[in-house]
Amino acid sequence: MNFANELVQWYQENKRDLPWRHTTDPYVIWLSEIILQQTRVEQGMPYFNRFLAHYPTVTDFANATEDDILKLWQGLGYYSRGRNMLKTAQLVQAQFNGKFPSAYEDLIKLKGIGDYTASAISSFAANEAHAVLDGNVFRVLARYFGINEPINSTKGIKQFKLLANDVLNRNQPSIHNQAMMEFGAMLCKPKNPACGTCPVRIGCEAFKTNATTYLPVKLKTVKVKERFFNYFLTFKNGEVLMNKRTGSDIWNGLYDLPLIESDDLLTISEILELEKTKIYFGSKVTVKEVYGLQKHVLTHQRLIIRFIWLENEPHFMEADWFYTNVENLKKLALPKIIFLFLTNFFKFENNSLFSI
DNA sequence: GTCCCGTCCT
DNA sequence: AGGACGGGAC
Known part of the structure; x- marks a missing residue:
């Protein structure tokens, strides 16, 4: 039996029972696939269930607002996925x-x-013969065939694409694709792959040469940028001042607080002396409380975050600033770190995140 | 630190 | 072709 058929047999005996594997509805499969991009199955599962419950059909989805989608997407990251959906x-x-x-x-x-x-x-939906190429498939192919070409180089992607379609079982592309990915996720894992129980280890180049640790090869590591976020917490008539994030920065479309970013870690008095602070809040500022520093790590950025509670009301309002009460605040899509802070600050019993 | 059932923008 | 985009788990 060849490599691909062995994996299909392994798959049929060992596959996880995942909800999107019970359907051939392209809408449902689309929902699951977008959610699972760069996301682990366990993390994506509750989001898949929520989205399907809220939007059983693509028509229901199309009638939603961007705020609706982003709120349901809150905490999952890569928010452009939700906006594009x-x-x-x-x-x-x-x-x-x-x-x-x-x-x-x-x-x-x-x-x-x-x-x-x-x-x-x-x-999956139409049994078309297109081989999938995700992180799992790259790893399985690189190890089994002993390929050193970096999986994130243009040349490497071309080579792996050809190979993936070459080994594709054209009689059952759906099962073949799922088998390749499941095998990579469950057995041929990035670290400590289960070579001892692997059905194809006899033919595996990486196993034979003891090279599983070094394959696949990947170019460069992302450099992490450090940023300092100084957030301001202010109130008017019991309503909190919020900001809607726009543009091409992180968290586009989500809501946070009025923000002054600095190049370095500043003291509170240095922050209050900033020209921007004076424009927003005037030169006489009263600090009620300071929360932080908190670190928040993203793939490409490390955020150092502080929340400064001011007694002052702003002299100048940015176009994306607005006041809102706490009830409405719960409906806004918030970055994880902002959600955690505000939840704690207002002592939400917030289960809206996982209510259906 | 690396990786996750990648895609878009420049 | 290179960089940007979240958050969690190991």
Whole structure:
């Protein structure tokens, strides 16, 4: 039996029972695949269930607002996925009459759907012969065939793409694709792969040469930028001053507090002396309380965050600032660190995050 | 630190 | 082609 068939057999005996594996509805598969991009199954699962409960069809999804989607997406990260999903749902509603496409050529044109997701949906929903190439598949192929080419180089991606489609079982692309990924996730893991129980270890180059630790090869590590976020907490008539984030920075579309970013770690008095602080709050500022420093680590950034509670009301309001009461605050999509701070500050019994 | 059922922007 | 984009788990 060849490599791919061995993995399919392993898959049928060892696969996890995941909800999106019980359907061929391209909409449901799309939902699961976007949520699972760069996200572990265990982390994505509750979000998948929530989204499906809120939006059983793509038409329901298309009728949502961006605020609705981002609130449901809160805490999952890579928020452009949620924003792109809404655009795609609206386009599917308008141009495909609410019938979610399952053909690769249609899917690849949609926002938020790249080669991986188009291959996944078209193979799972319509059994089209497109090999998926995700982090798992890269790893399995690199190890089994002993390939040193970096998986994130242009040359490497081309090579792996060819290889993945070469080993693809064209009689059952759906099961084949799922088997490759499940095998990578459950057995051929990044660290401490279970070579002892691996059904294909006899033919595996990495096993034979004891190289699983060094494969796959990946170029460069991301450099982490350090940023200092000085947040201000102010109230008027019991309402808190909030900010809607726009532009191309992190957390686009989510809500946080009025912010002054600094290049270095400043003392409280230094922050209050900043020109920007004076423009916003005047030169006579009364600090009621300071919370922080807190560290918040993202993939490319390390945020050093402080919250400064001021008695003052702003002299100048940015266009994206607004006051809101606590009840409405609970409905806003907040970055994790802001959500944690405000939840703690206001002592929410906030379960809105996981209520359906 | 690395990786997760990647994609978009420049 | 390179960089940006969250958060959690190990």
